[in-house]
Amino acid sequence: MTIPVQHPCLLSVVIPTYNRRELVLRAVQSVLDQRIPERRDRCVRPRSGADQAPAPLEVIVVDDGSTDGTVAALREHYHDDPRVTVLQSTRGYACAARNRGFAACRGEFVCFLDSDDFWLPGTLRCILAIFGHYPQLAFVSVDGSTLATPQRPALPRIVAGDSPGWSHAWFGRARLAWETIALADEFGSRRLLRGDFFPAIINGDLFYLSGMVMRRACAAAAGPFNERFRYFNDWEFFARLCLQGEGAYLELDGFRRDTGRPDQISRRRPVTAMPRRHLFILRSLQRRAQAARYAPLLRSAMLDADYGMARALTATARTRWSRRYLWRCLRGGHKIARSLATFAGWR
Numbered sequence: 574m575t576i577p578v579q580h581p582c583l584l585s586v587v588i589p590t591y592n593r594r595e596l597v598l599r600a601v602q603s604v605l606d607q608r609i610p611e612r613r614d615r616c617v618r619p620r621s622g623a624d625q626a627p628a629p630l631e632v633i634v635v636d637d638g639s640t641d642g643t644v645a646a647l648r649e650h651y652h653d654d655p656r657v658t659v660l661q662s663t664r665g666y667a668c669a670a671r672n673r674g675f676a677a678c679r680g681e682f683v684c685f686l687d688s689d690d691f692w693l694p695g696t697l698r699c700i701l702a703i704f705g706h707y708p709q710l711a712f713v714s715v716d717g718s719t720l721a722t723p724q725r726p727a728l729p730r731i732v733a734g735d736s737p738g739w740s741h742a743w744f745g746r747a748r749l750a751w752e753t754i755a756l757a758d759e760f761g762s763r764r765l766l767r768g769d770f771f772p773a774i775i776n777g778d779l780f781y782l783s784g785m786v787m788r789r790a791c792a793a794a795a796g797p798f799n800e801r802f803r804y805f806n807d808w809e810f811f812a813r814l815c816l817q818g819e820g821a822y823l824e825l826d827g828f829r830r831d832t833g834r835p836d837q838i839s840r841r842r843p844v845t846a847m848p849r850r851h852l853f854i855l856r857s858l859q860r861r862a863q864a865a866r867y868a869p870l871l872r873s874a875m876l877d878a879d880y881g882m883a884r885a886l887t888a889t890a891r892t893r894w895s896r897r898y899l900w901r902c903l904r905g906g907h908k909i910a911r912s913l914a915t916f917a918g919w920r
Contacts, residue, residue: 584609584630584697585680585789589670590688591637594646596831601647601657603691604632608698630697632657634688635674638664668798668806675792683789689831690717690783696827699756699763700786703821706754707767711818712787714780715827722832731830732784733822738777743877746870747773756825764824771815771867775855775874778808784828791817804842805850812854816863844889848882876907887915 586604590597609629636644636659644661651657662673671685682704686692696715703713714732721727733739749768756763773779795813798806814820855875858864864871879898886895899912 580679580681580789582628582631582678582680583682584701584786585678585683586630586632586686587671587674587678587683588632588634588686588688589637589667589674590634590639590643591664591667591670592639592641592643593688594639594641594643597634597643597688598646598650600686600688600691601632601634601651603693604630604686604697605654605656606694607692607696608694609701628656630656631678631680633660633674633677634658635660635662635670637662637666637670665800666803668800668803672797672800675789675797678789680789682786683792684786685782687783687830690828691831692783692828693826695757695759696825697786699760699823699825699827702756703754703765703823704786704788707819707821709819710767710788710821711791712785712814712820714785714820714822715825716822717781717784717828717830718826719830719832729826732779732781733824736777736779736781738773738779741773741776743776743873744773747771749773754823760825766822766824768819769815770820770822771812771864772870774808774812774815775858775867775871776877777851778805778811780807780811780822781828781830782807783830785811787814802850802853804846805854808850809854809857812858813861816858816861845882845885848878848885851878852882872905873907876902876905879905880908880912883912883915 588597588600607630634647634657636647644659647657647659658677660673660677662670675683682701700713700715704710716730716732719728719731728735738744747768747770749766749770752765752767753762754765755761770779791814794817795810798810852875855871855878859871879901883895883898883902886892886898895915899915902908902912
C-alpha cells in the first residue's frame with residue numbers, strides 16, 4: 574500500500590526581491606489576502622480523520638541583497654505572522670533567489686511570484702479547485718494583465734494573448750482540448766485548456782511565473798532554475814516542467830504585472846537574447862531522456878530556431894554569423910525560399 578506524502582503546508586509562495594521595498598509588501602499582502610480553505614476538500618485525496626490538516630499557505634520572501642530597507646520593512650509588517658518567512662542572501666539574481674526559496678518551502682503546491690506582481694482576490698482558490706478536480710495535473714496557469722502606466726495603457730490577457738508560443742504556427746501540434754468548468758459563484762463558469770503543452774512551448778514561451786501554481790514534486794523533478802543566465806530562464810524551466818505531465822490554462826484574469834520600470838531585466842535584453850536562449854533550451858531538452866518521444870518535433874523546432882537566430886543576427890549586421898544558421902535551414906529543408914532571399918539581400 575502506498576502511504577500518501579504528508580505536507581505541513583498546502584501552498585508555498587516564493588517571492589524573490591531586490592530593492593523593491595514597497596512593491597514586495599504589496600505582493601506579500603496579495604497572497605495573505607487570499608481565502609485559502611483550511612481543509613483540502615477536493616484539492617487532494619481524502620485522509621483519515623486522525624490526520625491533522627496542513628496550514629493553508631506559507632510565504633517565503635528571499636531578499637537578494639537589497640540596500641533599500643526591504644528586510645526591515647518586511648520584518649516590521651510581518652514579524653508576528655508565522656506564515657511569512659524572510660530569507661537573506663548576497664546578490665545572486667532572481668534565479669538563485671528562487672532556488673533558495675524553493676529549497677526552503679514545504680507546500681504540496683508552489684508558486685514563484687515576482688515581487689513587482691500581485692494576485693487578485695480569489696485566484697488561488699480557483700487554482701486549487703482545478704487541482705482538486707484534476708489530480709493528475711502538474712501545473713495550472715491563469716491569465717493576467719499589466720497595470721496601466723503614463724506611457725501605455727493596460728495590456729489584457731498577457732498569457733494567452735501576448736506570450737509568443739500561443740501565436741506560433743505550430744501551436745496546434747500540441748494535444749490540448751478546451752472544456753468549461755464551474756468555479757466559485759463570483760467567477761461562474763470558465764474555459765479550461767488542458768493537455769500536453771510540451772509540443773507548444775518548444776516554439777515559444779507560454780506562461781508567466783506569477784500566474785502559475787505547480788505541484789512541488791513536479792517542480793523538483795523538472796530541476797532548478799538555471800542561474801547562469803538572466804534572460805528567459807522561466808521559459809527553459811517551463812519547458813522542463815511540461816515534461817513532467819499534463820498541465821492546464823484557466824481563462825481567468827488572476828494577477829497583475831507592474832511594468833515599465835528601468836530595473837526590469839526584460840527592458841535591457843539584446844535583440845539576439847530570445848533566439849539564443851531558444852537554441853539553448855532546445856539543445857538542453859534534446860539531452861533529456863523524457864523528451865525522446867518528441868524527437869521529430871524538437872528537430873523541426875531547432876531548424877525554426879536556427880532561422881530565428883539568423884534573422885536576429887542579420888538585423889544586427891552580423892551577416893557572417895547569420896550565414897551559418899541559414900545554411901542549417903537550407904540543409905534541413907526549412908524555409909528555403911526565405912533563407913535564399915536573405916542571402917540575396919546581402920549582395
